[in-house]
Amino acid sequence: MQKSTTLPPAPKKTRGESTLAVHAGEDRQKLGDSITDPIICAATFTFESTQAVVDFIEQKQPREEYGRYGNPGEKVIERKLAELENGEQALLYSSGMAAIVGLFMSKLNAGDEVVFFDECYHRSREFCKKHLSRFGVTTRQVKTGDYAAMEAAVNDHTKLLVSESPTNPHLSIVDLDRFAEIGRRTGVETLIDATLATPFNVRPLDHGVDYVLHSATKYLAGHNDVLAGALIGDNEKLEPVRALRGVMGAVNSPHNIYLLERGLKTFGIRMQRQNENGQAVAEFLDGHSRIERVYYPGLESHPYHQVAKETMRGFGGLVTFLVKDADWRETGKIVDSVKIPRIAPSLGGVESLIEQPLVMSYYECTPEERRQFGIPDNMIRMSCGIEDKEDLIEDLQQALDA
């Protein structure tokens, strides 16, 4: 008996980012007069009478019904994320992958096609190739940044254009205006995975993109202790996606939702520090004799520096680099020699993390596949946390000297 309730449009952005991070989406006077939102663990929500059920079904009374269809804490986070991204509505999921899968399952039917820019999170691509294909959906990949190729790949069956920006791990930057324009011209909806950018650095909806995707596990939650995903867009487009989420069930849990809300309170200041640390670490590595190449949009040498500078407020905490004349084992030694960043997948939290993409994500690929994905043996990806940048640089220095 689930009825999707249309949320009122989020008000236009009138406050500073940090004010939004602390207050947006929250009621000023909360349950029990608490200053913080309660963690509402209810699996189901009670009705005071049969008439109340009837009123709900006839939508006279918007309210909760069953935990899979919605939770009051989830609504708060969704309003907060919508305001931060300047969108009408957000949908929270149990993980970033659950969010992108939720959108695909809602928007795509057998015979449809999706076009990707080829630099992307390995698991997103894998889902399309291995799983969407089983449902008769075709995935086409074009070279990242080749807008003509993307437009040329669109045909009558194309339903979605997908890219990350910045991409992972190469940190290429998509010109969001051009990307959205292709969608408008061809009548195809567009999705940007902005996990690495965050609304602090860029808001893709302002550029005309239809959907923003986040692994909220990363910068949004920010403490390496929550899994979450989100989609943000306008009400009309997301209502069917919300309805399907209620059926498929990849919703987040009330405890996680609270940790995400708490993490978002410091979003603005964390992003400032992570932008600063990313830039400082990239500059340090760029000047080091053992480093062959640094991928960081804030460096002038980065192929997308110009578009990044024009469209982004900062470039995030992720820095990718290649070690000069090192095979994969020698590269691994540097990863093993750092003392502050821990060796782990994921990114965006307060703790710095480091990994070698060949080992962490592409170990089972053939050398040919790795070449195709642009993952050389000597590549290291570091996610700068909010530690003192001097400590991170000193640590990298000793690891490279080791």
Place this chain on the structure above:
Amino acid sequence: MKFRTRSIHVGNPCDPATGAVVPPIHVASTYVQHAAGEWREFDYGRSGNPTRKALEQTIASLENGRHALAFATGMAATHCVTMLLQQGDHLVAGADIYGGTYRLLHKILNRSGVHVTLANSRDPEELEQALRPETRLVWLESPGNPLMSITDLAACVDVAKRHGVMTAVDNTFATPVLTRPLDLGVDIVMHSATKYLGGHSDVLGGVLVVNQDDLYDRLYFAQNATGAVLGPFDAFLVARGLKTLAIRVLEQCRSAAKVAEFLAADRRVTRVLYPGLPTHPGHEIAARQMDGGFGAMLSFEVAGDFEKAKRVVQATELFQLAVSLGAVESLIEQPASMSHASYDAADRQRHGIGDGLIRISVGLEDVDDLIRDLDQALDA
């Protein structure tokens, strides 16, 4: 390692069993032993808990101390310090102290036969005059609450040491980001971890930090014997809050300085108490004693009476009307009717806590939004 790095990494090793980058929350109340009478590191939750211990290690590191103890609340931590005293002992406290501490000293501790004198700790000589042969403890707060008075901690420590008296500092307002009293010779640092350490208005907690092993042993004995320990879920939330402590506090200090300047220049405001203003009597000492900012708490007086101040604190749209402080949300309150209502009215007047006084805790919101909010509320 520098402060921010320590706040993230000290006490937070990867879990050796699973590799989890965030240590697990240990909720067990009791611990299985290998053999009767052979105690392992942890035996019973009141005596020790791995999650609480990890937090204690982080806080000890941030305060440059050797040992820390985590309590259920700041008052539980303060109470533990007073349990070092006994009948006939005398305690001297600074005048501008938290209302709850005042209540503990004057309404509870006095019943155990411990005598209490409030002294103006802004003047180390006045503090010295209040000392008696039986004085065992000097309790200080800097900045003070709610007048933001600044106590020269090093000077007061000198006085106390000359008389062989122990010193304790409630460092809640300054936080270890700005002031590390142990470095100044103080014996015990106390925090209401509910405030900046937790930082998100969602945890109650208190801590004590010390350097001396024997003093730690005595405090630990009192804590274990009386049982006001911090729970594991709350210890986790405080530890999570500590990871952003430095960036929160420094940002909040920057905003508070701007708010203070705005208020100081406003005709509707008769007086602003903020140590960062050059006109503040404790400014010079604060500049020496506080590293990187002057705190994010400030008080001010509005032209008008009790009712006017009451209207102003009720008219803000971003600042929320609540006691407590130090969190990401900005708060506003009237000490005479709220945080310091537990003072006797006469003591309140004597110590300058007027009816028109308003105290604000500057949070993490955009400072322009906060100033706009105060601007409209002052017309109430």
